[in-house]
Amino acid sequence: MADRFRLTLAQLNPTVGEIAANAEKARAAWAAGRAAGADMVALTEMFITGYQTQDLILKPAFVADAIAAIERLAAECADGPALGIGGPHLRDMKLYNGYYILRGGRIETVVLKHHLPNSDVFDEKRVFASAEVNGPYRIGPVRIGSPICEDAWHPDVCETLEETGAEILLVPNGSPYHRGKPDLRLNLMVARVIETGLPLVYLNMVGGQDDQVFDGSSMVLNPGGHLAAQLPQFDEAVEHVDFIRTAEGWRAEQGVMAEIPRIWEADYRACVMGLADYMAKTGFRKAVLGLSGGIDSAIVATIAADALGPENVRCVMLPSPYTSDHSLEDAAAVARNLGCRIDTVPISGAQAAVGDTLAPLFAGTEPGITEENIQSRLRGLMLMAISNKFGEMLLTTGNKSEVAVGYCTIYGDMNGGYNPIKDMYKTRVFETCRWRNENHRPWMKGPAGAVIPERVITKPPSAELRPDQKDQDSLPPYEVLDAILDGLIERELSVAELVDMGFDLATVKRVEHLLFISEYKRFQSAPGTRLTIRAFWLDRRYPIAMRWRDETGGKSGA
Structure with missing residues (x-):
């Protein structure tokens, strides 16, 4: 035998x-x-x-x-x-x-x-x-x-x-x-x-x-x-x-x-492979994304360069009157470091034209979020036009923290066919940028070295939709926000349990409210690489029209 x-x-x-x-x-x-x-x-x-x-x-x-x-x-x-x-x-x-x-x-x-x-x-x-x-x-x-x-x-x-x-x-x-x-x-x-x-x-x-x-x-x-x-x-x-x-x-x-590989590398490799195969299996060779000078678009551009090769990635800067000089400089530096093409398409003229068109209807109202979102939607319009004209898939760049609480504009910066960082909280985005700057592997098609400038990583995040705007004006600090979201999403903790952990009740309730009312945005959002067991889409399925809130103060499992 x-x-x-x-x-x-x-x-x-x-x-x-x-x-x-x-x-x-x-x-x-x-x-x-x-x-x-x-x-x-x-x-x-x-x-x-x-x-x-x-x-x-x-x-x-x-x-x-x-x-x-x-x-x-x-x-x-x-x-x-x-x-x-x-x-x-x-x-x-x-x-x-x-x-x-x-x-x-x-x-x-x-x-x-x-x-x-x-x-x-x-x-x-x-x-x-x-x-x-x-x-x-x-x-x-x-x-x-x-x-x-x-x-x-x-x-x-x-x-x-x-x-x-x-x-x-x-x-x-x-x-x-x-x-x-x-x-x-x-x-x-x-x-x-x-x-x-x-x-x-x-x-x-x-x-x-x-x-x-x-x-x-x-x-x-x-x-x-x-x-x-x-x-x-x-x-x-x-x-x-x-x-x-x-x-x-x-x-x-x-x-x-x-x-x-260790988890930081495995997560990043998953994002690169997820994007590369999504592109290949849907018939796309080239990608386009809006490069703002901020950290989220910088890491997405880097993932795209590593997945597709820098020559197949177009970065577009879309400045408005509120775009700072350092954002323009930082976006240009990211594209230059990666070896990607960068184009500049100002939205000021389109913004003024939309403002003039709506002025009679908006007369007597104060400018606010509506006008801010017009800027984001104009950027989405320009990017989709470029995508259509040149056959390049538009990548969207919202992190899991923003997608969770709706700090993103539907039909604006949410436009796109794929989001490589959809399941990556903002605090992990910071660390992922540092990991990629310090590490290079043979499977990465982008260049080695510190491709994301230090200022992009360390400056206060801002949507730059109004003068001197900072994310922290609208949201808790990301380390607090992400910890609360981890409890609400990844572990399904109750409000009472999070308060027992030391979080402010009003802050927890506000984050819970934002999470629930943003479900309709997530329902229409692009797919993105799954990194956790509570990724938005198939892992976590909540109704859009839903009015329950955790008001009992009871602990989960009680």
Whole structure:
């Protein structure tokens, strides 16, 4: 009986709906495995369709195309290793999330997902049926059990597979990134290994899909929870893992050990990959953004340069009578340091024309927020015109703090197709700028060095929509605001709990009010890179028309 088994792990970046290209990636991975003498090549969950498909998977023609592509792969990959690939499966008039095992020119078996995630960004119960737990399948000398993604986050499926004869657990995943996710996955998979006593292969996809970024970080664990291989975070990789039969069972030999970046780097890499893939997968090559001289647009310009290359990023300065000289200087310095084009489009003339047009209607009223927002909306108009004329995607630059409390103008500075920092609080923006100035990596297409001038980071934030305006005139200091928002959004704390933590009651109530009344703006905002488990869009779903406020003073969970 053979005492060795080679498994090729394909940690790749599929595109939702690009079935033929995904199949070609699968064929190339299979060919690499065959050349390396593999017994099996494994791809990730729902690889043939890309992931997540959301309601696209409910279209019968789409499902038929995906299944036909898998059948063709089976025929084309007949002479060589088995191929494991995720895709939709129809059985008894029900649609399942399946993992196909292709061997000898045919579909040998299909494993079906049992636990369907219905939290965070997932809503698989909406589109898939839950299957009974499958038993293991045999590839050469080994019986393999394949819990699909969420199935391995619960003990029952892995335990059933061990009890029914599985000798290795191979877990195909579509697991998106959030801060701290690699450690969470590792802890859960170690638990499955300890419970079953089996080696475990955790295979995850990479790539951006709308707001989500899949970060790879695939790994191989031996019994006892010992790490035998670690694939890189965010990078595509095809790696071969050798298992040997011992007196205690199958064990993985030591393989590649990539270093998992620390959180500051991982967050920034997620923003870069999220933007790069969103652009590529929607057909855009170039981006445009308004560069104000402030910190938010500076970090977005830097992310764009790192994602697309400076030559593909247009920065536009849109000065008004309230724009300071230092803002013009700082915007020019950011663009120059990055190597991006910068254009200047003054809005003063358009602002005066709109003012004159509205003057009869506004006669007898005092200038205020309306007039300030006209400036922002004129900037949005100019930027959208440039975007339309030159086919460049407009990036919006609002941080999570501003988006949370509505300190942004709908149809103005919220205009755009994507927001790389939508899930990054203002205080983290400051630290991210410092991190990027001090660090450079090979995957960054922008230049090394302090690309964001120190003055951009240290000067008081201002929208510059009226004389001597500062953000702090309208909002609590960002360190206070972000701490309150962290409690209200990330931890769902009550007002009373925040007050017990030392925050002023009136300030907490005001922030809560702003958070709730700004829901309609977020509903119409551009998607942006998900960094936390409470990102605006799929993670946190609140009604727009909603009048409840936390008036009881009671603590959450009481």
